Amino acid sequence: MEPLAERMRPRSLDDYIGQRHLVGEGAILRKMIDSGHISSFILWGPPGVGKTTLAQIIAHKLETPFYTLSAVTSGVKDVREVIERARSGRFFNSVSPILFIDEIHRFSKSQQDSLLGAVEKGVVTLVGATTENPSFEVIRPLLSRCQVYVLKSLEKEDLLRLLHQALTKDVELKQRDIRLTETGAILRYSGGDARKLLNILELIVESTDGEVVEITDALVEARLQQNPLAYDKDGEMHYDIISAFIKSIRGSDPDAALYWMARMIEGGEDPRFIARRVVISAAEDIGLANPNALLLANAAFEAIEKIGWPEGRIPLAEAVVYLATSPKSNSAYLGIDAALAEVRKSGNQPVPLPIRNAPTGLMAELGYGDGYKYPHDYPGHFTEQQYLPDALVGKRFWHGQHSVQEEKMYNRMLQCWGERYKEN
Known part of the structure; x- marks a missing residue:
């Protein structure tokens, strides 16, 4: 017989527990699924929060072929074979098959590269699952073609609802007299992981003799024989x-x-x-x-x-x-975030002509590079000139903070640029 966690796997969004910010009424993924058209995305979150289940529900809802690859056991050859099957099995104007890749963060660069063309051309809709930050683990070209949705550990109310469903709906558990007297330990051990919660419940029920199974914190701790506050690298x-x-x-x-x-x-x-x-x-x-x-x-x-x-x-x-x-400063961190915010706000501002590159004669004729001052030709290896776009002249992104090292850097900028670097 299948394990309890597999028997209780939801088959529709109505049975799906948790992640209301993504699949609740009016949420972004819910709207996408209800529309019948989804784009490639990556589900990022801890284990046991419903990443695989959500992908399967989507495939079932859209009635589209669903292919699964595990990054642990699949190579580039497996990826190409699945893509070829998806390409040959797709009918004109039909919804793209879904390719679900579990633990996509373990895919090598070459494996991820082999996905790019198929994702870009819509041969497959990629749904990836990862427990690691995809911005570190997924190559930029692939990441740029996918939305990233963050899944959260299940909350206490979600876990209690799941327990209730298991006790009242599972064909095996319904045959036992199970009384949930205390829930503190079983919730702590689960760590917000639905699969772990159901595995613990199944273990306790199977290891308890007699007609009545009374679940208490002491019973849970005795069965699991470990500190309920122990570190869990997967929870x-x-x-x-x-x-x-x-x-x-x-x-x-x-x-x-x-x-x-x-x-x-x-x-x-x-x-x-x-x-x-x-x-x-x-x-x-x-x-x-x-x-x-x-x-x-x-x-x-x-x-x-x-x-x-x-x-x-x-x-x-x-x-x-x-x-x-060490002394602390987050000025570089704040500086790049401020610059990124400005780029998103003001768009692609033109590069000032004096600091443009002029590799061709035509560019030189158009004034590219005209008036550029080579700083090393000036005292102190500095001369004032415009480096920011015209619309952003005088804009500040980096602000020195109060540490010995940054005071020196700030004072040099003050010496070079004067008023521009005077803090209000």
């Missing part, structure tokens, strides 16, 4: 502990940062996952206040790749302590 606490780790570095608390890193290590977290977060923190939170932090974080990442584990914990700990005890 909601995974994200909470990473958050605590990064915020401890940002908050200049090396002891807390080491503690949360130890929790991740003991929980079996991939050291490269930790190292990548350390590199991001070095750029986002320490930034220009201590540029060496990024160098050390990168060095720790490379050391883990070279020397492996457990020895790699030492350079990683060195980098974490260094970052936590």
